[in-house]
Amino acid sequence: MSETLPVTGTTYLIARHAGSALWLARYMERIENLARLLDVTKTFAHDDSDWLSLLRINGDRDEFFEHYTAAGQESVSRFYLLDADNSTSVQGAITSARENARTLRALISTEMWLQLNVFHGQIRALTEDDLAPDRLSSVCAMLKEGTQSHTGMTEGTFYRDQCWHFYMIGRYLERADQTTRLLDTRFNRLVPQAGMGEADIDAGEWHTLLRAAAGYHAYRREHPHGYKPNEVAGFLLINTAFPRSVGLNLAQLEWHLTQLRIRYHLRGGSAALERVDDLNTSLTHTAVDDLLARGLSPFLDWMQRDIAMLHNDIMKGFCGGE
């Protein structure tokens, strides 16, 4: 990963297209992530508070309660799967993803476009019936399969020039962001409070958290005995093998930023690189222990804000935008 690819050509990339590539990846990741969260919540939810926390993860509580009175499986699924007015829904995300792909159509592979176009059709065709408890899991499976097909086709067919680097940056930004959110909403209720033993925490909660991040089995291999808060947090924040850990995603993001500088002599990435450096410095094992002692939430808040600013640094540095 630390190697540098040789320079290819000097083909320019339109600044606006770089932004579209980044957004395309972010929206597709969001769909996959939403599908995972819905599926895990549906499978492991104890009560409606689990549906409420799903809204919290995505920062959608206010928007949700403008249109719905209570959070439960039916209403939250509807909000995320069918509600076209809701820009954070699967409908909103696929519409935006397709619009960005349409902008990039001369640059992405025909396979990518074809798959996305068909996937868009599948999502637009979702109906009331798909919200039924016995259907929800298969809908989530369809969504995961669609986004993973997209990811696979991207890996296999997307020409790896500048545009690809921006696409990958978008993917890693979104994954890093999603993982901090996931941790943020579920962790507080998991960490033992004063006077509580570790055994008092329901193992099922840890299980759900790791499942939602698609990391349960990997975690088990890494830590075969029980759950320890610092190990779970470390796994999700700094593990360098787990595809959704914040640290791994930042490292990959940094590699792509560096490639843009070395392969294409782009000078717009210095602010972003500095910020990635800062973020990385805070992600060490001692730092994690320290954070747990002081409370993870303020740290995750800071991290989410910084990831958002990283996005802005990149847009400003390369895409001519804010």
Added chain:
Amino acid sequence: MAAGVQTQAQHQIQTQDDARTVLQDYDPDAFFCEMLRPGQPADPGLTLLRERLAHLPVSALRRRAADAERDLLERGITFTVYSDATAIDRILPFDLIPRVITSAEWQQIETGVIQRVRALNMFLHDIYHEQKVLADGIIPKELVLGNAGFCETMVGFDVPFNNYVHVCGTDIVRDDTGRFMVLEDNARTPSGVAYVVENRHMTLRVLSDVMAGLHVRSVDDYGMRLHSALCEIAPQGVPEPQVVVLSPGIFNSAYFEHVFLAREMGIPLVEGQDLVVEDHRVFMRTTAGLAPVHTVYRRLNDDFLDPDVFLPDSHLGVRGLIEAWRRGNVAIANAVGTGVADDKAVYAYMPRLIRYYLSEEQILPNVDTRICAEPDALAYTLDHLAELVVKPVAESGGYGLIIGPHASKAQLDDFRARLKADPANYISQPTLKLSVSPTLTDAGVQARHIDLRPFAVTGRNTWVLPGGLTRVALRQGTLVVNSSQGGGSKDTWVLA
């Protein structure tokens, strides 16, 4: 229709289709048929194709057609139709049975198109410079200088190789004797070439067994040829000119074609917001900062190109583009002001213009056209309205015209009044018995009218893409082949 009835009807079609082969019950009536060609010398390629179609059951063709239709929609090979607030992606219906052009026929079309493009470019150079054609009284002065397509900005301005029309689409039809005739020249931003190439790809996917071994000329190098031409017209002294395709954006109905062109040429697809003019030079906004642009292949109309010169509140274009062009820092294709050459009234003078500039007779004749601004022509048109096609000169897309033999008495009376009120706005032509081609319909394989739009690319010289877009009027009897009015298309095979 109730579901049960539909199923029964479908079943009936199914059974009939299994029993029939493609050309079995096909009857072109009195029209010239591009597939059967009675009375013409046999062409070995066409004979082989007919034999293959004679062994293909209609049901098999219908299955392949359904595959092709789904494929086109999934690939997004679509144009966008807007109604109220919704945008619907529609495919241009594709009929699998190809339209064939023999090599001798292509020879005539190719040379005829090149001849017209030369004459159009010489005419444009003349009217924007010495205006000899006006002084010599070949064409009325007011028809040219008062034409909405005539552009003051272009007067006295030199373009590379004196060529204005870098991409030309010539609409050609064939009458009941099999004679080719030009219906109109499209010299502004003709569209449709993406379908030519995509139709071929579709044919190769679903009909390769029917095509195997026939020597059909390739259409794959359109992008390469166009790119070469666009590099040729770039400002002198630039070793590797940067060409861009300028599109109105993803909501334009022809956006797919803009994507196609950028992809085939390997160049950026930009919108007005991506370009900027500084010191009368054109740049594109890239991730590396501003990068110079040398040729703009624009797919938006003159009016939207530059708010400094044309529509001041257009956001689609680039401020200062025209001045950069006038200073020789960038090339624009097609040149501004070509609309005057593809005006339907100017078209009527094409035979005379070809004679005037080239001292040649037309290789591809015009349809016999009367200019209603001339009193004799108006009188004739009014007397024979029920037999003629009358077209407004300033419209395109098949709107506002009347086809006499298909019109009711009330429609004719209404049109007569409009024609009398503004005769200079109309031309009239005899109703043509357009040639037909076997076409798959719900009621089996039937004859449908077709036309042809070859695409000519001109940099220093002119090259014509072998074949072109064959459009087919899918509704029985109708002559209008425009995609916005129920037309479809066919793959066009030029035999080597």
